[in-house]
Amino acid sequence: xxxxxxxxxxxGPMSGLERVLVVGTGLIGTSIALALREHGVExxxxxxxxRAARLASELGAGLEWSAQEGAPAADLAVIAVPPQxxxxxxxxxxxxxxxxxxxxxxxxxxxxxxxxxxxxxxLGDYVAGHPLAGRERSGPAAARADLFLGRxxxxxxxxxxxxxxxxxxxxxxxxxxxxAVRVGAEEHDRAVAVVSHAPHVTAxxxxxxxxxxxxxxxxxxxxxxxxxxRIAAGDPALWTGILSGNALPVANVLEAVAADLAAxxxxxxxxxxxxxxxxEGADPMGMPWVTALLERGVAxxxxxxxxxxxxxxxxxxxxxxxxDRPGELARLFQAAEEAGVNIEDVRLEHAPGLPLGAAELFxxxxxxxxxxEALRANGWHLP
Amino acid sequence: xxxxxxxxxxxGPMSGLERVLVVGTGLIGTSIALALREHGVExxxxxxxxRAARLASELGAGLEWSAQEGAPAADLAVIAVPPQxxxxxxxxxxxxxxxxxxxxxxxxxxxxxxxxxxxxxxLGDYVAGHPLAGRERSGPAAARADLFLGRxxxxxxxxxxxxxxxxxxxxxxxxxxxxAVRVGAEEHDRAVAVVSHAPHVTAxxxxxxxxxxxxxxxxxxxxxxxxxxRIAAGDPALWTGILSGNALPVANVLEAVAADLAAxxxxxxxxxxxxxxxxEGADPMGMPWVTALLERGVAxxxxxxxxxxxxxxxxxxxxxxxxDRPGELARLFQAAEEAGVNIEDVRLEHAPGLPLGAAELFxxxxxxxxxxEALRANGWHLP
Numbered sequence: 001x002x003x004x005x006x007x008x009x010x011x012g013p014m015s016g017l018e019r020v021l022v023v024g025t026g027l028i029g030t031s032i033a034l035a036l037r038e039h040g041v042e043x044x045x046x047x048x049x050x051r052a053a054r055l056a057s058e059l060g061a062g063l064e065w066s067a068q069e070g071a072p073a074a075d076l077a078v079i080a081v082p083p084q085x086x087x088x089x090x091x092x093x094x095x096x097x098x099x100x101x102x103x104x105x106x107x108x109x110x111x112x113x114x115x116x117x118x119x120x121x122x123l124g125d126y127v128a129g130h131p132l133a134g135r136e137r138s139g140p141a142a143a144r145a146d147l148f149l150g151r152x153x154x155x156x157x158x159x160x161x162x163x164x165x166x167x168x169x170x171x172x173x174x175x176x177x178x179x180a181v182r183v184g185a186e187e188h189d190r191a192v193a194v195v196s197h198a199p200h201v202t203a204x205x206x207x208x209x210x211x212x213x214x215x216x217x218x219x220x221x222x223x224x225x226x227x228x229x230r231i232a233a234g235d236p237a238l239w240t241g242i243l244s245g246n247a248l249p250v251a252n253v254l255e256a257v258a259a260d261l262a263a264x265x266x267x268x269x270x271x272x273x274x275x276x277x278x279x280e281g282a283d284p285m286g287m288p289w290v291t292a293l294l295e296r297g298v299a300x301x302x303x304x305x306x307x308x309x310x311x312x313x314x315x316x317x318x319x320x321x322x323x324d325r326p327g328e329l330a331r332l333f334q335a336a337e338e339a340g341v342n343i344e345d346v347r348l349e350h351a352p353g354l355p356l357g358a359a360e361l362f363x364x365x366x367x368x369x370x371x372x373e374a375l376r377a378n379g380w381h382l383p
Numbered sequence: 384x385x386x387x388x389x390x391x392x393x394x395g396p397m398s399g400l401e402r403v404l405v406v407g408t409g410l411i412g413t414s415i416a417l418a419l420r421e422h423g424v425e426x427x428x429x430x431x432x433x434r435a436a437r438l439a440s441e442l443g444a445g446l447e448w449s450a451q452e453g454a455p456a457a458d459l460a461v462i463a464v465p466p467q468x469x470x471x472x473x474x475x476x477x478x479x480x481x482x483x484x485x486x487x488x489x490x491x492x493x494x495x496x497x498x499x500x501x502x503x504x505x506l507g508d509y510v511a512g513h514p515l516a517g518r519e520r521s522g523p524a525a526a527r528a529d530l531f532l533g534r535x536x537x538x539x540x541x542x543x544x545x546x547x548x549x550x551x552x553x554x555x556x557x558x559x560x561x562x563a564v565r566v567g568a569e570e571h572d573r574a575v576a577v578v579s580h581a582p583h584v585t586a587x588x589x590x591x592x593x594x595x596x597x598x599x600x601x602x603x604x605x606x607x608x609x610x611x612x613r614i615a616a617g618d619p620a621l622w623t624g625i626l627s628g629n630a631l632p633v634a635n636v637l638e639a640v641a642a643d644l645a646a647x648x649x650x651x652x653x654x655x656x657x658x659x660x661x662x663e664g665a666d667p668m669g670m671p672w673v674t675a676l677l678e679r680g681v682a683x684x685x686x687x688x689x690x691x692x693x694x695x696x697x698x699x700x701x702x703x704x705x706x707d708r709p710g711e712l713a714r715l716f717q718a719a720e721e722a723g724v725n726i727e728d729v730r731l732e733h734a735p736g737l738p739l740g741a742a743e744l745f746x747x748x749x750x751x752x753x754x755x756e757a758l759r760a761n762g763w764h765l766p
Contacts, residue, residue: 034766132603144766146704152603183599191600194592199611201673202589204680205643209577209636211683216566217574218686220515220535224614226687228582231607233684236677240670247655251648253592258644260588265637272630287623290584294619297587300594301616303601304609321529329729330720333713343712346729383417383527 017041017171021065021074021099023089024048025056028105028131029080030143033061035176038145044074048081056140074099076168082238083108083245087115094122101165102126103172107192108245109156109185123160127169128185130154130192131178138235146177153178156185193249200231200239201250202257207232264290315344316368318361321381332359332380339374341367400424400554404448404457404482406472407431408439411488411514412463413526416444418559421528427457431464439523457482459551465621466491466628470498477505484548485509486555490575491628492539492568506543510552511568513537513575514561521618529560536561539568576632583614583622584633585640590615647673698727699751701744704764715742715763722757724750 020036022029025047033043033056043062047053050064057064077099079089083106090102090112102125106112109128116123131153153173157166173180183191207229210218243250267289322328336343345362363371372382403419405412408430416426416439426445430436433447440447460482462472466489473485473495485508489495492511499506515535536556540549556563566574590612593601626633650672705711719726728745746754755765 132605134605144702146766151605154603181599181602187597187599188603191597191603194596194600195604195608198592199589199608201647201676202585202640202644203607203611204677204683205640205647206582206585207681207683208643208676208679209581209639209683210686211679213577213686214570214574216564216570217577218688219564220537220571220574221578221687222515222517222534224517224586225578225582227610227613228586229680229684229687230610232677232680234677234681236674236681239677240674243651243673244654244670247651251651251655254644254648254651256592257585257588258641258648260591261585261637261641261644264584264588265634265641268626268630268634268637271627272634287627290626291619291623293584293591294587294615294617294622296591296594297612297615298590298617298619300587300590300592301612303593303596304604304612305601319527329726330713330716333716337713346712383529 016168017075017175019044019072019074020172021046021077021093022056022062022080023077023093024080025052025061025140026080027134027138027140027142028147029078030056030059030061030140031133031145031147032078032080032105032131032172032176034059034143034145035148036172037062039175041175052140056143059140059143061140061143073097075101076172077102078172079104079106082106082241083111084241086112087119087121090116090121090126091119094125100125101168103129103155103169105129105131106245107196107242109154109188111245113156113158113185123158124162125165127161127165128156129169129173130156130188131173131176132192132196133178138238148173148176148178151178152181154181154183154188156183156188158185189246190249190252193246193253197243197246197250198253198257200234201243201254203229203232260293264293315362316365318363318368318372318375319383320359320361320375321383322359329359332361332375335375335378335380336361336371339371341371341374399551400458400558402427402455402457403555404429404460404476405439405445405463406460406476407463408435408444408523409463410517410521410523410525411530412461413439413442413444413523414516414528414530415461415463415488415514415555415559417442417526417528418531419555420445422558424558435523439526442523442526444523444526456480458484459555460485461555462487465489465624466494467624469495470502470504473499473504473509474502477508483508484551486512486538486552488512488514489628490579490625492537492571494628496539496541496568506541507545508548510544510548511539512552512556513539513571514556514559515575515579516561521621531556531559531561534561535564537564537566537571539566539571541568572629573632573635576629576636580626580629580633581636581640583617584626584637586612586615643676647676698745699748701746701751701755701758702766703742703744703758704766705742712742715744715758718758718761718763719744719754722754724754724757 019042021044022033023046025045033045036043037060044065045053045056045062046065053064077093079086079102081089086104086106093099093102104112107130109130113128116126131148131151133147133151155169170180267287271287320332322332333343341363343361343363346359376382402425404427405416406429408428416428419426420443427448428436428439428445429448436447460476462469462485464472469487469489476482476485487495490513492513496511499509514531515537516530538552553563650670654670703715705715716726724746726744726746729742759765
C-alpha cells in the first residue's frame, strides 16, 4: 500500500491565507480551490453560472459565496474568468471590498493589466498571475487538486504592486505546489504565444486538413500526426477568447510560421519543376532552404526542458512485446521492480488489429542492460 | 512468465518466399529482414555502405549478399533505398536478374513509378509498396522485427503489374504482420502529404520558433508544445529526401496550412485594432474566422482512427498520484490486475521539480468505477 508524504506546506493561519474567494469555477478556479481545501483554507466559490459554483462546491472545492454586505473580506480573491472579463471583475470586487488582495489566472497578462488601469482599479493590491497548467477537458468536473504540482506559475508585479500583495500570491502558489516565475506582462505574453497559443492554432490548421481529407488518407495516419494534432481537440470558444486576448504576439508567431511554410512550399515547387532534375550538376535533393528549416526544428526541440524541470534527460528505451490483456503490464513492472530499476516513462504502442503491442520503457542508461537481462530471464520478448 | 502465441503465419516454401534480397539496410530494410528471419526465410542483405549491411547481418537480419554471376535469384527483392534512387536500383537489379519480383518501401510512390517507366524497367514484375511505420531513430541498429505489426502497408499495382508479383508482395506483407492497403500511387502520395509529410514540416516550423525564443519562453513550455514538435526531431537529410520526392502534394498541403495561419494572423491583427473594442455592438471575442478554424481542427482530430484500427475509442481516464521510485507502477498495475481490469493505455505526467507524478490510466468506461474503487481501497490517491 503506497503512502506518499505530502510535500506541500500547510495552509491556514500561518500562511497568511485563511480565507480565499475563487471567482469563476471552471477547470482552473476549481482546481485552485481543491488544492487550497487540502490545506484547510476556507474557500468561497462564485460563478456567473450558479450551477457551476454549486457543482464545484459539491466536488469539495468550498462553499458557495453569498455576497452579503458585512461578510468578512477574503485574504485573496482569485479571478478565474476569461481574459476579457478580468478587469471588470476586479473592479467590481474591489468596489465591494471582497478581499484584501487580488490575482487572476488568465493566459494573457498585458490585456487585463491595461484594462484594469483604464477602468481605474486599485493596482496596488492586484498581482496578475498565470498558472501554466491545463487539460483538453474544461469545467469544474475536470478539476484536480494536483493540477499545478511542479508547474510554472507566472506572476507579473508592476511598480505599483504592494509587496504584501505579491507575498499573498506567492503563498497561494506554494500551497498549490507550483513554482513561481516572475516575469513582465509583455514578456509573458510573447512567451506563451510561442510555446502555447501559436502551436495551438498551428495544430488546428494541420488537423483542419484531416477534416477535408479522403478516408484513404486517414487510414494511413500514424503516431506522428496524432501527436501534432492532439491539442487541436481543445474547446474552440475557450481558445478564441485566449487568442483574442493575446492577438498581436500570437499574430507575430503565426506569421513567422506561415512564412516558413510558404517558403518551404515554394522551394518544393521549384524542386519539382520539369527539367530541373536534368540540369547540369543539380542535386536531386537540392532544397537547402528546406533542410535548414528542418535543422532549425531539431534545434528547437533540443531546447525544450525535460522531466523535473532540468534539461531534457536522455533515457535508454527498452522495448518489450506485450499482450493486450489484464496483468501484462503489472507483470512487466513487477519484473522491473524486482530488478531494482525505476521506469522513468512508459509508452504503449498498440498494434492496430492485433492483440499485441510494444511497451517502450524509458530508463536511466546505466540501468538498461540489467533490466533487459532481467526481463529476458523472465521470458519477455525484447525485439 | 508471459508466453504469447505468435499470430504471424510461417514463411518458407509454403508462402512462396524462400529467398528474399533486401537492398538498403536502414531502419525499414533491416526491420523487414528481421521479420522474415523470424519465419525462417533466407534473407540476403546489400547496402551501398558495406558496414551497414554487415551490422544488419550481425543483428541477425540475414547474410551479406555476394552478387556473383550464377547465384540463385531471390523470390523477391525489397528495394529499401531513398525515393530518388529506387528506379535506378530496380533497373540494375533487373538487369542482373537478381530476383523474380521486386518491390520498394519508399514513402512516395508516383516518383519511383515514373522514373522506372522512364528508365525502361520491366514494370510487370515490380509492385511499388510503402509500409507506414517508422521511428525518430534511423539505421539498422534501430530496426525491430515487429515494426510493421498491425500497421498499414500500402501497395500500388498498375495495369502492367503481374498478379504473381502482387501475390509475392502480399506474402511479404503478411509475414511482417502488416495490413495490406491497395491504393493508386497518386492517391497514396496525396494521402501521406496530409498525414505525414506536411505535418512534419509544420512541426519543424513551430519548433524553429523555439530555437530563436528567449529562455523565459522555454521555461513556460508545457505538454502541448512538446507533442506538437516531437516529430520535428527527425533526421533533416532523410526528410529532405522524402519531401523532395513528394514535392507537389506536400506543397499543396503546406500552402493550405500557411494560408490558414496567415488568415488567422490577419484576423487577430484586425481584432487588436485600437478602437475596435469600443465599436458599437462589436463582440469582444469576435473572431468568427478563427473560431471556425479551431472547429475545423476539432473535426479533423475526430476523424483520426484509434487503437486497433477502428474508430477512436472513448476510454475513461483514471488519474492516480504516484511516487517517482521503483515499484510504484508495478503496484499500481498489480492492483488493476487484481481488480480484473485491462489498462488500455497509460500516460505518465511527471511534475517537474517534484518526486511525484500522475498516472493517467485509460480503461473501458464500464470498468472505470470498479478500478477506481479497487485503487482507493488499496490506499492509492485519486485526485
